[in-house]
Amino acid sequence: MWAYEKKLQYPVCIKSKDLKMAQLLLTQYGGPSGELSASLQYMTQRYSMPTAQTKALLTDIATEEMGHIEMIATMVHQIFSNATFAEIKAAGLDKYYVLHGKGLFYSDPNGYNWTADYISCKGDAVVDLTRDMAAEEEARISYEYLINQTNDQSIIDPLVFLREREIVHYQRFGEALVKVRDMPNCKFYM
Numbered sequence: 001m002w003a004y005e006k007k008l009q010y011p012v013c014i015k016s017k018d019l020k021m022a023q024l025l026l027t028q029y030g031g032p033s034g035e036l037s038a039s040l041q042y043m044t045q046r047y048s049m050p051t052a053q054t055k056a057l058l059t060d061i062a063t064e065e066m067g068h069i070e071m072i073a074t075m076v077h078q079i080f081s082n083a084t085f086a087e088i089k090a091a092g093l094d095k096y097y098v099l100h101g102k103g104l105f106y107s108d109p110n111g112y113n114w115t116a117d118y119i120s121c122k123g124d125a126v127v128d129l130t131r132d133m134a135a136e137e138e139a140r141i142s143y144e145y146l147i148n149q150t151n152d153q154s155i156i157d158p159l160v161f162l163r164e165r166e167i168v169h170y171q172r173f174g175e176a177l178v179k180v181r182d183m184p185n186c187k188f189y190m
C-alpha cells in the first residue's frame with residue numbers, strides 16, 4: 001500500500017517550448033533504461049530477495065522511481081502545454097501528436113512503446129542486484145546525455161537532481177550486493 005504525497009520530489013517549472021527536448025526526455029519515460037523500467041523491475045524483484053532489508057531497499061527505490069516518472073512526465077507535459085500544434089509539427093512530433101495528442105505515453109523518442117522485455121527478474125539476488133546496478137548506471141549516463149542537449153537551466157536542474165539519485169541508488173544496490181554475497185550458501189563467483 002502506498003500513501004501519495006501531492007508534491008514532486010524536486011520542483012519542475014519549465015517555461016520554454018523546447019519540443020525537441022520534450023521528445024528526448026521520453027527516453028527516461030518509456031525508454032529501455034527509463035524510470036518506468038527501473039520502478040517495475042525493482043518492484044517485482046523484491047519478492048525473491050533473501051532478507052527483509054533487501055526487500056525493503058528494492059521497494060523503497062522502486063517507489064522513488066515512481067516519483068521520478070512523475071517528474072519526467074511533468075517536464076514533458078509542461079513543454080507540450082506551452083506549444084501550439086504548428087510548433088509540434090515543426091519539431092517533428094506530429095506522429096506522436098496524432099497518436100497521443102499532448103498526452104503522456106510510455107514510448108521512447110523513436111516511437112517505440114515500452115515493453116516488459118526491457119526488464120528482468122531472475123529470482124536470484126546476486127543476478128538481480130547486479131542487473132539493478134547496471135540499470136542505475138544506464139539511467140545516470142542517460143541523464144548525462146540529456147543534460148548535454150540543452151542550455152535551459154529549468155530543464156537542467158531537475159535532470160541533475162535525477163542523475164544524482166541514480167548514483168545514490170547504484171551505491172545502495174552495491175552495498176546490498178556485498179551483504180547478499182557474504183550470506184552463507186550464496187553462490188558468487190569471482
Ligand SMILES: [Fe+2]
Nearest residue numbers: 136165166169
Ligand atoms: Fe534510480
